[in-house]
Amino acid sequence: MALPVEEWRLYAARRWAALEPELRERLAAASLHDTLRLGCGLLRPEAEAAVLQRLCRRARTDKEPAAARCYREEGNRLFGRRRYGAAVKLYSQAAAHELHGSPEVSVCFANRSAALFHLGYFEVCLEDIARAESHGYPDRLLPKVLLRKAECLLCLGRLQDAADALSVVENKIAMDGIMTSPMHQTLLKKLSQLKIKIREKESCPEPAQESGSNIQRKMEIWEENDSIAGASSSLSLKFDIERGRHLVASQNILPGQSLLKEEAFVSVLCPRESFLQQDSSEAAWDSRLTNADLYCHHCLRQLLASVPCRGCSYTKYCSQNCADVAWEQYHRTECSLGALLLTLGVFCHVALRTVLLAGFAEVSRLVEWSHDGDKEPHNPEARCKHLNEAPAGIRGIPGCNENGQYQSSYRAVFNLLPHTEKHSPEHKFMCMLSVVAICKQLQEAGLEAAVLNQESSEDWSKPKTCEKSSGELSPELKTMAEAMLRHVLQLQCNAQAITVMQESGSRDGAVVNNEPVRLATAFFPVLSLLNHSCCPNTSVSFSGTAATVRASQPIPRGQEIFHCYGPHQCRMRVAERQQLLGQYFFECHCQACLDELESGVKSVVTLRNSFCCPSCQAPVQGEDMLCCSNEACAISVSRESLSRRLRDLQQQMKKALGVLRDGKADQAIKMLLKCQMDAGNFLSPEHLLMGEMEDHLAQVYATLGKWQEAARHLERSIEIVEMHHGPSSIEIGQELFKLAQILFNGFAVSEALSTIERAEEILSVHCGPQSTQIQELQEMKTCLSELPKSILQRT
Ligand SMILES: [Zn+2]
Ligand SMILES: [Zn+2]
Ligand SMILES: [Zn+2]
Ligand SMILES: [Zn+2]
Numbered sequence: 001m002a003l004p005v006e007e008w009r010l011y012a013a014r015r016w017a018a019l020e021p022e023l024r025e026r027l028a029a030a031s032l033h034d035t036l037r038l039g040c041g042l043l044r045p046e047a048e049a050a051v052l053q054r055l056c057r058r059a060r061t062d063k064e065p066a067a068a069r070c071y072r073e074e075g076n077r078l079f080g081r082r083r084y085g086a087a088v089k090l091y092s093q094a095a096a097h098e099l100h101g102s103p104e105v106s107v108c109f110a111n112r113s114a115a116l117f118h119l120g121y122f123e124v125c126l127e128d129i130a131r132a133e134s135h136g137y138p139d140r141l142l143p144k145v146l147l148r149k150a151e152c153l154l155c156l157g158r159l160q161d162a163a164d165a166l167s168v169v170e171n172k173i174a175m176d177g178i179m180t181s182p183m184h185q186t187l188l189k190k191l192s193q194l195k196i197k198i199r200e201k202e203s204c205p206e207p208a209q210e211s212g213s214n215i216q217r218k219m220e221i222w223e224e225n226d227s228i229a230g231a232s233s234s235l236s237l238k239f240d241i242e243r244g245r246h247l248v249a250s251q252n253i254l255p256g257q258s259l260l261k262e263e264a265f266v267s268v269l270c271p272r273e274s275f276l277q278q279d280s281s282e283a284a285w286d287s288r289l290t291n292a293d294l295y296c297h298h299c300l301r302q303l304l305a306s307v308p309c310r311g312c313s314y315t316k317y318c319s320q321n322c323a324d325v326a327w328e329q330y331h332r333t334e335c336s337l338g339a340l341l342l343t344l345g346v347f348c349h350v351a352l353r354t355v356l357l358a359g360f361a362e363v364s365r366l367v368e369w370s371h372d373g374d375k376e377p378h379n380p381e382a383r384c385k386h387l388n389e390a391p392a393g394i395r396g397i398p399g400c401n402e403n404g405q406y407q408s409s410y411r412a413v414f415n416l417l418p419h420t421e422k423h424s425p426e427h428k429f430m431c432m433l434s435v436v437a438i439c440k441q442l443q444e445a446g447l448e449a450a451v452l453n454q455e456s457s458e459d460w461s462k463p464k465t466c467e468k469s470s471g472e473l474s475p476e477l478k479t480m481a482e483a484m485l486r487h488v489l490q491l492q493c494n495a496q497a498i499t500v501m502q503e504s505g506s507r508d509g510a511v512v513n514n515e516p517v518r519l520a521t522a523f524f525p526v527l528s529l530l531n532h533s534c535c536p537n538t539s540v541s542f543s544g545t546a547a548t549v550r551a552s553q554p555i556p557r558g559q560e561i562f563h564c565y566g567p568h569q570c571r572m573r574v575a576e577r578q579q580l581l582g583q584y585f586f587e588c589h590c591q592a593c594l595d596e597l598e599s600g601v602k603s604v605v606t607l608r609n610s611f612c613c614p615s616c617q618a619p620v621q622g623e624d625m626l627c628c629s630n631e632a633c634a635i636s637v638s639r640e641s642l643s644r645r646l647r648d649l650q651q652q653m654k655k656a657l658g659v660l661r662d663g664k665a666d667q668a669i670k671m672l673l674k675c676q677m678d679a680g681n682f683l684s685p686e687h688l689l690m691g692e693m694e695d696h697l698a699q700v701y702a703t704l705g706k707w708q709e710a711a712r713h714l715e716r717s718i719e720i721v722e723m724h725h726g727p728s729s730i731e732i733g734q735e736l737f738k739l740a741q742i743l744f745n746g747f748a749v750s751e752a753l754s755t756i757e758r759a760e761e762i763l764s765v766h767c768g769p770q771s772t773q774i775q776e777l778q779e780m781k782t783c784l785s786e787l788p789k790s791i792l793q794r795t
Contacts, residue, residue: 012434063098498545740752
C-alpha cells in the first residue's frame with residue numbers, strides 16, 4: 001500500500017537487472033540529483049506508459065454514471081426497507097459517480113436528504129436539500145423536497161424559517177396550477193398538517209435549553225516552546241552525532257502532560273488494502289465501504305453526507321469548504337492522476353502532495369541548496385563540524401531557520417533524513433521510475449503550469465494537452481521530481497501513520513469494541529524529532545490531521561523523549577523488533593533491547609505467550625523440542641506440532657466470530673467455550689489468546705444482555721492484558737472502557753463508577769481529557785449519578 005503495486009515493482013526490478021553493470025554501479029553511488037539525471041536518460045516512455053496504463057485500469061477513479069444508477073437503485077431499495085443509514089452511504093456513492101453538474105447528482109442529494117431526515121440529522125438534511133436545489137433539481141419534484149425542508153426547520157425549532165419555507169411551497173403549488181394527481185393530494189395534506197404543527201409550536205414554546213453542557217472538563221496546562229513550534233516549553237531540542245536531533249525534558253514531566261501538538265504538514269488518506277486487487281472489468285459495482293468513503297480526504301473527519309469531487313469518483317469531502325481548499329491547494333493537479341497515484345502507492349502520493357503544498361519556488365530553492373551539501377555526501381562529520389561552529393543554542397541544527405527556530409515547515413520536511421546511501425540501489429531506481437512516471441503524466445495532461453504555480457486558478461477547469469508528449473521532462477519538472485524522490489525515500493523512515501479508533505465487530509451490541517485503524521500517511525516534521533524506543537515514555541493520539549503526544553509516565557528532567565515507531569516490547573521479541581527496525585536503518589539500543597540482548601532477560605512476549613505440557617499442563621522448556629518440567633510426566637513434544645495446534649485453534653475462533661456475526665450467539669458461545677477448553681490443554685494460562693477468548697465471550701454475552709457473565713469474562717481478559725501490557729497501558733484503558741459499558745448497562749452502579757474512574761485516569765493520560773472516549777465515560781457517570789435512589793439501592 002505504501003509502495004507501488006507488485007507488478008510495477010517487478011517491472012522496475014527487471015529493468016534494473018537489464019542495465020549494464022557499470023551503469024548500475026554509477027547509479028548506486030549517485031546523489032539524488034544524479035540519480036534523476038541518469039535515470040531520465042534510461043527511460044523507455046512507451047514501455048512504462050503501457051505497463052502503467054494496464055495497471056491503472058484496476059483502480060477506478062473516473063466517474064461512471066452507470067455505477068451511479070446501480071448505487072442509487074440499491075439505495076432506494078434499502079430506503080424502502082427503512083435501512084436509512086445504509087441508504088445514505090449508497091446515495092453518497094451514487095453522487096460520487098454522477099457527472100458534476102448533471103441533474104442526476106441533485107436527485108442523489110435529494111434522496112439522501114430524505115434518509116438523513118429519518119435518521120434525525122436535520123442540519124445535514126438541510127445542507128443536502130440546498131445542494132439538490134443548487135444542482136438543478138427537477139422543478140416538478142421540488143415541492144416535496146421543500147416540504148421536507150419546512151419539516152426539518154420545524155424539528156430544529158426554527159419556526160419563522162419553517163413558515164417561510166411553507167409559503168414558498170404554497171406559492172409554487174399555486175403557480176404550477178390546479179393539481180389533481182394523488183401525489184399532489186398528499187402534498188397538500190402534508191402542507192396543512194405542517195401548518196397546524198407550526199401554529200401549535202408557536203402557541204407553546206419549548207423551554208429554552210440550558211446553554212453549555214454540565215460536563216466539566218479538566219483544562220490542560222499548555223505553554224508553548226519558544227523555539228520548537230508545537231512543542232511544550234518543558235522540552236528542548238538537542239543534537240549529537242549518535243542520536244541525531246532529539247528532544248529532551250528540560251524539567252520534570254508528569255504522566256498525561258501534553259508534549260507536542262502538531263498539525264500534519266501533509267497527509268494522504270490510505271485506500272483499503274484490496275482496492276487494487278479486484279479485477280475490475282466485469283466485477284459488479286463494489287458497494288463495500290472503505291476508508292476512502294468514510295473519511296474526508298482533506299481533513300480526515302468522519303463523513304456523514306459526503307461532498308464528491310467535481311472531477312473524480314474517488315475523492316470525497318466532509319464539506320464544500322474542504323473540497324474547495326483541497327482543489328485550490330493540490331487536488332486540481334492530482335484529480336486526473338487518481339488511478340496512477342493509487343497504483344504507485346501512498347508514499348508517491350504524499351511526495352507529490354508535499355511539493356504541491358510547498359510550491360515550486362520553495363522546492364527549487366531547497367533543492368538548489370541541497371546540491372551544495374552533495375559535494376561531500378559521505379562525510380557526516382564534515383556537516384557536524386560545521387554545526388559545532390554554529391552559534392550556541394539550536395541554531396544550525398538541520399531544519400532550523402535563521403532565527404534558530406524549528407517549525408513545521410517545508411524546510412523542516414526537506415531536512416528529514418532521506419538516508420540516500422542506505423537504500424538499496426534497486427529500490428532507489430524503482431522510486432525514481434515512479435516519480436518520473438508521475439511527472440511525465442503531469443506534463444502530458446497539460447498540468448505543468450499548475451505544478452509550477454504559473455497560472456491563475458480560473459484556467460484550471462480544462463487542462464490543455466501538451467504538444468510535446470514524448471518530450472523529455474522540463475528542467476523545472478526535473479527539480480520537482482528530484483524533491484519527490486527525496487520525499488519518497490524519507491518516508492521510509494519518517495512516514496507517520498495517522499490512526500483512529502474504529503468500531504469493530506457486530507454493531508448491534510451495546511458494547512463498542514474499538515480498534516486502532518491506519519487512516520492516513522503523513523509528514524509530521526516536529527514529531528519526527530522523537531527517536532524510537534521499544535519501551536517509549538509517550539503515547540500519540542490523533543484528531544483529524546492533528547497529532548498530540550503525551551507523557552505516558554513520569555519523565556525526569558534531562559531524560560530523552562521517546563516514541564515507538566511500531567515494534568513495541570510487549571508485542572514482539574527483540575529479534576523480530578530489530579528486523580522490523582531495519583527498515584529505519586538503525587539498530588535499537590533502547591533499555592528493553594539491551595536487557596533482552598545483553599543481560600539475557602527473557603522477553604515478556606516469550607514468557608507469556610508460551611505453551612504448556614499437553615499432558616499435565618506444567619510449564620515446558622526447550623527450543624525446537626519442548627520437555628515437560630514435571631519430572632513425573634517427562635513428556636516431550638515438538639514446538640512445530642503445538643504451533644500447528646495453535647493455528648487450528650485460531651481458525652476455530654475465527655469461525656465462532658463468523659457465527660456471532662450471523663446473529664447466532666448461542667452457537668458462538670458453545671464454539672468459544674470449546675476453544676477455551678482446548679486451549680487450556682496446551683497454552684500457558686497467561687497466553688494472550690486466552691485473554692482474547694475471554695474478551696470474545698464477554699462480547700457475545702453482552703449482545704445477549706447477560707451483563708454479569710459478560711463482566712466476569714472481561715475481568716479475566718483484563719488480568720491477562722495487564723500481565724502483557726502493564727496496569728497503566730492504553731490496552732488496559734481500552735479494556736476498562738468496555739467493562740465500564742457492560743457494568744453501566746447491567747446497572748452495577750458502584751462497580752461501574754469505580755471502573756469509569758480507572759478507565760478515565762488511564763485513557764486521559766494516553767488520549768487526553770478531550771477525547772471522545774473520556775466524554776462518553778463522563779456521560780455515563782452523569783447518567784448513573786442521576787439515577788433515582790430506588791434503583792441504586794436495589795443493586
Ligand atoms: Zn473535511
Ligand atoms: Zn478529484
Ligand atoms: Zn528497542
Ligand atoms: Zn507434563
